[in-house]
Amino acid sequence: MDVQRKRQVRLFVALGAALLLATGLIYTSFNASSEARQPSELVDAVPGKTYEMTGKVVKDSVVKTGNGIRFKVKDRDGTGEALPVTYRGVVPDPFREGREIVLTGTVENGVFVGEPDTLVTKCPSKFSEKQDQ
């Protein structure tokens, strides 16, 4: 009986600890996460809030600036208002106009300011290009 009881207590302690940790994990992940949005959905962005923006780089919009690049993005399907973006840091090799990118940053005065080194350009795929045709 005593042993049985001890086991139960142990089980409860273990489960309790796991539950507590899981709750912490869940709670903080909502705080630490950044919302994923497309350019057209960033019109009503909260200033200073971090977003993860996914969009398509507009043709002929990439300009080199003193310490980074400036370009415009549209929604993934190429529609919607073009959103100006500034970014500094590593530009991945596949980055170019017309490609889909993911960038983390904030919206300031209608300009999306990317955090350094968060620019991700998707691997262009021969496969998906074929489907696009």
Next chain:
Amino acid sequence: MVLCVVVIEHAFLTDDFSFNVVATHSSIETPAFYKFTAMWSSQEGSLLLWAFILGIVSTISLAATRHKLRDLVPWATAVMMGIAMFFTGLMLLGGDVNPFTTISPVPVDGTGLNPLLQHPSMIIHPPMLYTGYVSLTVPFAFAIGALISRRVDAAWIKSTRGFALIAWTFLSIGIILGSRWSYTELGWGGYWAWDPVENASVMPWLITTAYIHSIMVQEKRGMLKVWNVSLIVASFSLALLGTFLVRSGVLQSIHAFGDSTVGPYFLSLIGVVLIGSTWLIISRLDILRSDRRIDSLASREAVFLINNLLLIALCAIVFWGTFFPLISELLTGTRSTLAAPWFDRYTTPVAVVLVLFTGVGPMMSWRRISWEGAKRVFTVPLIAAAVAFVLLLLFTDAAESIWALLIFTLAAFTVTALFQETWRAAAARKKSAGGTMLASIWSNATRNRRRYGGYVVHLGLVVLLVGIAASSSFETKQDIELKPGQSAVVDDYTVTYLNPTLTRDRQALVFGAELQVDRGGKSFARLNPTRQYHQATDGSAPPGIASYFEGEATSEVGLKAGLRSDFWTSVEPNTDEFQRRARLADGLFGAYMRKKVLPIVQADPAKAETVSRAAENLLSLTTDKVIAGYNSDSIEVPVTIRVIVSPMVTWIWIGAVIAIIGALFAAWPSGLLTRKRGGKGRKAA
């Protein structure tokens, strides 16, 4: 299956562009061994590779168990065949993923393999991962077979533990190669970026690690039966999920190769596997009872259980973070993502405790360790840890990162513990059998390959984690803009930008920066990071020098690796002036073609081919001329150079190699030999 692979590879190697997959992933210009590897850069080809490897491992597993487990093997075979059927079925019926789809008219040349994928790692990284994933099928199938046939003792585990170890080894090789590849590419986030596809490969790895430990408890003590079958089911499902994630485009990833049509099929397979296995486990709960209970928390089985929980916690964290975009969308309606810092925050503490357990585990005895026993094995490692702690505080900056300091200290504990165990056992053998210490260690190790292989793996992983802790905590990253002749100081290095370089290589223009790196007044390294601009191959750009800037670009980093630290550089060249000249030259070339060459062809269409070849040569000469002119003018434009100094990165690769050697030692020869011996013995009998 073999035939299929041979046909497709033959098509790749002989430039048979009537196969769609060949036309879209290869070209005449593609070097031969990239033609060979181009198969698995495509979706169709990678599915074929999966099925092909599955064929091989199932055959091996059935050959290995041909005289054993007679009531179980038929079921296991059925499971493996079922999965093979899924993949073949998918290729045949799943829409556009049939590798034998042909196209007409047959193109003259293919579009080529993406230059980013033309990297030596492409040859082995994907097949290694796939072999790892696929090898998990064997223990999974045998577990299911054991459940169905109600033979849930440790027999199925004994027959398939080799495959679990091999799966683990291949997964490790695949992961570390991917990591190494990513480290040398620009913009891939260094050796680890918590990218969904990276996570997808590390999740089954973690669970397989847990499984390899917990099956020992079942073998030795008859416990954790439900646990083990659940782990292998989870591990296999995660492997499927990994294959699926790479190809589905569900999550944003560098690896997401575009949305495809196979997603629903994969999800259904995962669903069937999970539901079917869960139902089986529940319906067999009565026979899955443990033979014994854990006697004490101070026993090896308890420590293994804790290590299992930690590994699963780690996997759960990674899983949660990876799928958070989907989870948050489900819960709140908005899709949110978690970045690397979140992963780091949660995985680091777990990793720290795991380092401790890689040392504690091997020292514990089964059932219960006595107080005297504990004192005997723990004293020296604890002293070593304390000494390391003090030395680190006194002589290094390790105190700046509390987690790194903890990992270093615990690593000292673990490494000492592993050596002490080896030493103690060898001393005992020497006493009883004589010989030298080294001979005793070797004879111990070959007698108990799994145990000593395990030690080596633990050692390797500790070294690897030390490398990760050091390089991630004490990294210096800096972007510097320099004109030729200028210098900048990064950490305790001085970087001097000597001169720009420009050459033409195959189908690319290579812009580079010649860098001289000094340390403490002495020359440390001469580096030449480059960026290559590949000519567009899809015919979208008009011919000319400017077309080099319409295709893909790839960076080649300049890296000086050392045991102490790595000096990593990449360059973002300034191509404005060259592009201006290129457009000028293209204009002149175009005008010449229109005025002088076009009339010739119009007058005599039969000359078209000769003329176009001549024009190609002329363009090539023009390109060389422009390059030479550009080089001789030594244009003084500033370029941006990224410099990363990270300590002890090399130890990550060293640790990985040690771990893989250990795993091979544990899995490979003895298993094979005993199996052979067993086979022969039977025949003789």
